[in-house]
Amino acid sequence: MDNHAAPLVEMRDISIAFGGIRAVDGASIDLYPGEVVALLGHNGAGKSTLIKILSGAYKRDAGTILVNGEEASIANPRDAKKYGIETIYQTLALADNVDAAANLFLGREIMTPFGTLDDAAMEAKAREVMGRLNPRFQRFKEPVVKLSGGQRQSVAIARAILFDARILIMDEPTAALGPQETAQVSELVMQLKKEGIGIFLISHDIHDVFDLADRVCVMKNGRVVGTARTSDVTQDEVLGMIILGKCPPGAVPGPGAMTLAA
Numbered sequence: 001m002d003n004h005a006a007p008l009v010e011m012r013d014i015s016i017a018f019g020g021i022r023a024v025d026g027a028s029i030d031l032y033p034g035e036v037v038a039l040l041g042h043n044g045a046g047k048s049t050l051i052k053i054l055s056g057a058y059k060r061d062a063g064t065i066l067v068n069g070e071e072a073s074i075a076n077p078r079d080a081k082k083y084g085i086e087t088i089y090q091t092l093a094l095a096d097n098v099d100a101a102a103n104l105f106l107g108r109e110i111m112t113p114f115g116t117l118d119d120a121a122m123e124a125k126a127r128e129v130m131g132r133l134n135p136r137f138q139r140f141k142e143p144v145v146k147l148s149g150g151q152r153q154s155v156a157i158a159r160a161i162l163f164d165a166r167i168l169i170m171d172e173p174t175a176a177l178g179p180q181e182t183a184q185v186s187e188l189v190m191q192l193k194k195e196g197i198g199i200f201l202i203s204h205d206i207h208d209v210f211d212l213a214d215r216v217c218v219m220k221n222g223r224v225v226g227t228a229r230t231s232d233v234t235q236d237e238v239l240g241m242i243i244l245g246k247c248p249p250g251a252v253p254g255p256g257a258m259t260l261a262a
């Protein structure tokens with residue numbers, strides 16, 4: 001890790017409550033260029049809520065967000081995109097009945113000087129971006145509903161990075177995929193890493209993400225239990241963080257770390 005590079009994102013002391021429930025309570029997390037940080041924890045731990053604050057879907061009650069070392073004002077998803085933050089939700093939100101290029105440019109189509117759709121330009125750009133991500137992808141003429149889960153995922157990612165996303169959030173990306181497609185998503189993530197994109201990978205299942213992640217951050221009951229480089233902790237230790245809130249020696253404890261009775 002290059003210690004001189006500013007983090008792409010730093011979320012500091014973020015809190016949000018729904019009614020009386022502190023869904024996220026004083027959570028801090030950061031992400032560096034080309035890094036994959038897995039955000040782990042049981043269902044209800046606050047992972048999606050924390051990340052929805054970063055993507056502008058929820059408004060935080062407290063805390064600070066910095067992008068490239070400068071305070072960012074993110075009040076809605078459009079603000080987040082302006083800062084190069086893109087989110088891929090489990091549902092992918094693709095338009096099923098049109099092809100990959102149409103999905104990539106949905107709502108931001110390239111026009112000719114005559115005011116008509118520039119299909120050739122959009123297909124060329126789609127082929128370039130998809131070629132970078134998934135060189136084997138050839139099904140440019142088919143509606144995306146006909147594609148495999150892994151191929152659909154690559155279309156969703158291509159759409160996210162098309163307009164220079166630097167920070168990608170993937171919420172439970174492999175939850176609905178088989179082993180082969182999960183492997184394909186891993187390849188996509190490795191490719192994005194090479195391009196210097198930082199990725200938050202959210203999962204309730206450590207086995208899905210441990211090998212891909214440079215660091216893990218574990219949440220429990222809205223609070224960060226701890227953060228660790230995957231090379232400094234074992235999967236069993238991370239399970240102990242998730243289940244018991246127990247922070248191993250190789251991890252930096254957060255406010256949610258269980259404190260041992262003296």
Ligand SMILES: Nc1ncnc2c1ncn2[C@@H]1O[C@H](COP(=O)(O)OP(=O)(O)O)[C@@H](O)[C@H]1O
Pocket residue numbers: 018021022023041042043044045046047048049050
């Ligand atoms: N829009 C909402 N309204 C009320 N409660 C919510 C809302 N979103 C999340 N929560 C609550 O916040 C907590 C954290 O949820 P969530 O962030 O979805 O957890 P995770 O993604 O880790 O499974 C849960 O108790 C959940 O019920």
Ligand SMILES: [Mg+2]
Pocket residue numbers: 047048049
């Ligand atoms: Mg969630």
